[in-house]
Amino acid sequence: MSPISRATRAALGASVVALTVVVATACGPENTDPVAAPTAAATAGTTDKPGAAPLKLPSVDELKKWNFDDWDKWAQQNVITPAVKGYWDLQKILKAKPYKPGPGGQPTAQPTAAQPTGAAPTQPPAQPTAQPSRPAQPTTQPPGDGGNDPQPKLIEEKPVPHPFAKQYHVNGKLFFQKGSEEYVCSGTVVSDPANPGRSNLVWTASHCLHGGKGGKYHTNITFAPAFNSTGALSGGKQGSLAQAEPYGEWGAVAGMIAPQWAGEADPENGGPWSQYDFGILRVANPDGSGRSLEEVVGGSVPIWFNAPRDQITAVSSYGYPAGKPFDGMELEHCDSGKPARRSMDPARPTMLMIGCNGTGGDSGGGWFTTKDGKQVLVSDTSIGGSDNTWEAGPYLDDVAQHALDYFSKKSK
Template sequence: MSPISRARRAALGASVVALTVVVATACGPENSDPVAAPTPAVTAGSTDKPGAAPIKLPSVDELKKWGFDDWDKWAQQNVITPAVKGYWDLQKILKAKPYKPGPGTQPTAQPTQPPAQPPGGGNDPQPKPVEMKPEPHPFAKPQHVNGKLFFQKGSDEYVCSGTVVSDPANPGKSNLVWTASHCLHGGKGGKYHTNITFAPAFNSSGALTGGKQGSLAQAEPYGEWGAVAGMISPQWAGEADPENGGPWSQYDFGILKVANPDGSGKSLEEVVGGSVPIWFNAPREQITSVTTYGYPAGKPFDGMELEHCEAGKPARRTIDPARPTMLMTGCNGTGGDSGGGWFATKDGKQVLVSDTSIGGFDNTWEAGPYLDDVAQHALDYFSKKSK
């Protein structure tokens, strides 16, 4: 798969269930126009809830003002299909394809008087290339928050990456995974992927390294945590061309709630031994260095290794000046590392500031969304409703 694919599609194939949190999951007509038509497709999916009024895709300015009730109305239009337990076996995982949107639309030059230019907006020169390096086996305990994400899109199976993040409403007991919207949903006119499953600390032991014929149990120290709910940005669901980067990439974030595979009440955070808090609206001048993580599966990588990139201070990449300017690094990751966490340091602690969204066709750079109020409000809503 070419670097145009940064997302990995993990699958879920189960019957649609109305969840405590009914989150953005596109189930509408494949060829409907979510922007023009006042139909459920406007929300990137038809409603499975009789009598629920469809929501019109908000403008960027409207989205920035959304409160709890707005996110609740958005969520009520959709349900996500819970992952089928046991769907993923080792052969499916090994054959799953990497996918990641390419650069698509060229970034716009910073206007002389930008109408809604966010702080730190504009474009910087492409950062110096930086090589991703495999995490030593076994992974250090703090890196167990990183994991491999599997999903199914139609009859095809894909892989992405994700991070266990702290849950504001459930401190110390998070079941939330942060990733990219494109790892969860097919974009404009599309649907939610199915059989979305998260495997934290995948291949920490090195059982599958270098072509080794390890078992699935050896490769998944904490098992497979199937998705039971999810949330994506309305702009991704209503605008996105999933194969290319564009203004929607500036809101390319997604959230999953997962379930313990052994059926117990022990949370993902408790099992893996930690979670990463998200630093929303991080002052750009204070993001002095980022380290990105993920499981790149496009050549020269094979998707079996947790790779990291010590990228230094991120540059700026703007596509639409009205939206938060993306963070950009010179990392050479490929498809499969989509959704992987970008870590910075705040008050001496590791925090998440972005996720891998798009990359260059030549694998010389990657960019991720800047997580502002919109992302924070989405998490706050999702956290409270998924208690």
């Protein structure tokens, strides 16, 4: 099947891009985050100070060896504009449009569910032109199975019942503006290693933050935890924004992703950069108080980095899909078994893949499993099939862990 990056999907469900380190500067919520370096002039994220040469994009091997100072240097050359408080209203959310992608290629060697790994693959159907589009995979594949398993059995998404039980309040909807258009993704409140019990961190996909190689950062990036928990907007109901957002809108003030995304990614087409398609956001309390996001929603999810694949025996993915047959108002989940493997570059961490019919808008949503009897996050929704029968997310290895560790310690 053709992996198509969940960059553009249906109204309320398009998501594009990602970035490397986003640091707030100007208007919007007051920024007291120590991560924010004096880099306002570096609006394109290419230099760490006016007139400075851009940092060289590290190779995959170099990236794996980055230390705190390397991440710090990378962080200082990337900035975002903080979300404008009150920018998002219900009308904007309901009128969000799908992103219109350019042409995408089709894979030539992807195993299917009916084939054993290594069998001669069949060509997947062409992408429907009327479907909310997502980036397609490149036209080349590594030799052999290249770290690719047959497509897993399809699992139908199911909505979380209203009102959400407390453990689901860590899931939320992520809004952002790309140019003059509005789009959405999904995200998860994750634990902050340097600030236990007081996390303001949201995990999502990198393509939900930035336009990739040559692109610009999205603006007005905002997180709404437990969106529509009460069901006020379900089934065509005309509820209010206050009813749909029990914890309000938490605007982004800083963030980070792997440099491979910002330096390589074509968000219209899945590729090896998708294997690093993760993003981290720091958000601000909309009431201006010092209460953290974790304290307000009642919890956060630890991240299990370098999880032994044989110990990930089952995953559940969560998000707000908006492409048909979904409308973006429900928190949906796919409860899958052991994830399969998905890879475009064997030198990079092989992605996790599940059978799931999610559509646009679920990008960045958390993938959960159980460790020592507790819920932990092991991935986020990144790419998926053109026929919406499977999804894949990045395997979170040392690179993802070092990014979070830097971001957490720098902002303590």
